[in-house]
Amino acid sequence: xxxxxxxxxxxxxxxxxxxxxxxxxxxxxxxxxxxxxxxxxxxxxxxxxxxxxxxxxxxxxxxxxxxxxxxxxxxxxxxxxxxxxxxxxxxxxxxxxxxxxxxxxxxxxxxxxxxxxxxxxxxxxxxxxxxxxxxxxxxxxxxxxxxxxxxxxxxxxxxxxxxxxxxxxxxxxxxxxxxxxxxxxxxxxxxxxxxxxxxxxxxxxxxxxxxxxxxxxxxxxxxxxxxxxxxxxxxxxxxxxxxxxxxxxxxxxxxxxxxxxxxxxxxxxxxxxxxxxxxxxxxxxxxxxxxxxxxxxxxxxxxxxxxxxxxxxxxxxxxxxxxxxxxxxxxxxxxxxxxxxxxxxxxxxxxxxxxxxxxxxxxxxxxxxxxxxxx
Numbered sequence: 001x002x003x004x005x006x007x008x009x010x011x012x013x014x015x016x017x018x019x020x021x022x023x024x025x026x027x028x029x030x031x032x033x034x035x036x037x038x039x040x041x042x043x044x045x046x047x048x049x050x051x052x053x054x055x056x057x058x059x060x061x062x063x064x065x066x067x068x069x070x071x072x073x074x075x076x077x078x079x080x081x082x083x084x085x086x087x088x089x090x091x092x093x094x095x096x097x098x099x100x101x102x103x104x105x106x107x108x109x110x111x112x113x114x115x116x117x118x119x120x121x122x123x124x125x126x127x128x129x130x131x132x133x134x135x136x137x138x139x140x141x142x143x144x145x146x147x148x149x150x151x152x153x154x155x156x157x158x159x160x161x162x163x164x165x166x167x168x169x170x171x172x173x174x175x176x177x178x179x180x181x182x183x184x185x186x187x188x189x190x191x192x193x194x195x196x197x198x199x200x201x202x203x204x205x206x207x208x209x210x211x212x213x214x215x216x217x218x219x220x221x222x223x224x225x226x227x228x229x230x231x232x233x234x235x236x237x238x239x240x241x242x243x244x245x246x247x248x249x250x251x252x253x254x255x256x257x258x259x260x261x262x263x264x265x266x267x268x269x270x271x272x273x274x275x276x277x278x279x280x281x282x283x284x285x286x287x288x289x290x291x292x293x294x295x296x297x298x299x300x301x302x303x304x305x306x307x308x309x310x311x312x313x314x315x316x317x318x319x320x321x322x323x324x325x326x327x328x329x330x331x332x333x334x335x336x337x338x339x340x341x342x343x344x345x346x347x348x349x350x351x352x353x354x355x356x357x358x359x360x361x362x363x364x365x366x367x368x369x370x371x372x373x374x375x
Contacts (some may be wrong), residue, residue: 015052030055084131087171088116091162099200114151114159124153128171135177146184152185192324194331196264196339198317206313213313216286216306218272218331222262224336224350225254229328231303233285235277243269252352264339342347 016038020202028041028048032055041048059368092112095274099109120138136159141150159179166172199221207214219230228248237244242255258270276285282298286306291297310329321327337347337359 007252010051012052013056015049022226025150028052032091033059042287049161049315068320079343082128082171083118083124084126084128087166088124088162088363090169091117091165094165107249111154112158112161116162119159119162128166129173129176131178133181140182140185149185149187153187156185169331170188192321192327192331194327194335196335198327199332199335201315201317201319206273206310209313211289212286212301213306213309214303215272215276217310218265218267218275219285220332221265221336221339222260222267222269222272223256224333224340224347226333227306228303231284231286231301234283235273238273243273247352250352250354252354254350254352256350260345261335262339263343292360315371 014033016031018027018029019026019028025043025044027043028045030039030041030048030052031037032039041051095104095109095112096102099106116204122139123135126135126202136156140152140155140159143149143155155213159182160177163172163177163179167174167176199217203214203217206217216227216230217224219233220227223230223243223245225233225245226247226249227244232248233243233245238257238258241258244256245254245256246252247254256269258273259268261268276287278289280287280289280298284300286301288295288299288301290295295301307329311326314326319326333351337351340347340350348356349357353359
């Protein structure tokens, strides 16, 4: 014979306990607030409470969405604004469609998720057309207050795009975009540039630790490509005496001649590729040379591994980075651009940039090197 349901000392709605005399245990049950049906949750009190809380939250969220949908239908009939929550659902579906059609990258798609969730948390029930600049500033300022200026920039940018799409859909008047009226957060770039001498110090250590790191660093300087693209370089991408690269970030297609030589280190792309060709069977230029518990001989070395091992080698040097953040693997791209610009190479084409302004940012040494005046 089982005991009766008890609600005593339980502060979570819809959660009940029942004492089983024969088993001498307390069991937990959850009653669905709509169907009124009971669901067994076992004898683990902590787990039962967690499940009940989650169930209550989900049911409350479903009810809220249903109320919003009804409210939006009424608002549409009365020619009034829909809610922020409803528009964010539509906006997210638009982004899914853009991703499937190749209009935006997966990284861009994922980056939009956090700002959307933030707006939903703060402004879900508000009419979209009633959102003002002050409402958005309060969210952006939360990140500025804790020094996350880059995230503040991302939030502002996504907010602006949300209202731009709303204009296209006719949900707000033309030109209505309160995000554009907010002040653009400014980030102070603290990451130090990499000089050639510093590069040599890091290279000497990295190459001794892992030969693939030496190969990757040489490819970075000679090709000027991003770490993600260096990791993906394959031997089959070499034909007609060129290394062909489809950049993962922008989709730009770059064909680099094997004869390209970086005069500062006196190494050509052909020589680096010959160094990458060893007796190990692999599709990738940058590959593992030994099998370990975490990697297999001949496998592709990921971008994260290259970045991490660069950091380890960098930290073993005696380089003083001052108050700035030490240079990362990515800074080799800037160093490569600066070295090739001195050679007279078209660095905009090499780096795959669509505008000269993008390339000029890489040419900025951020006060790291002296400018020599000739007369």
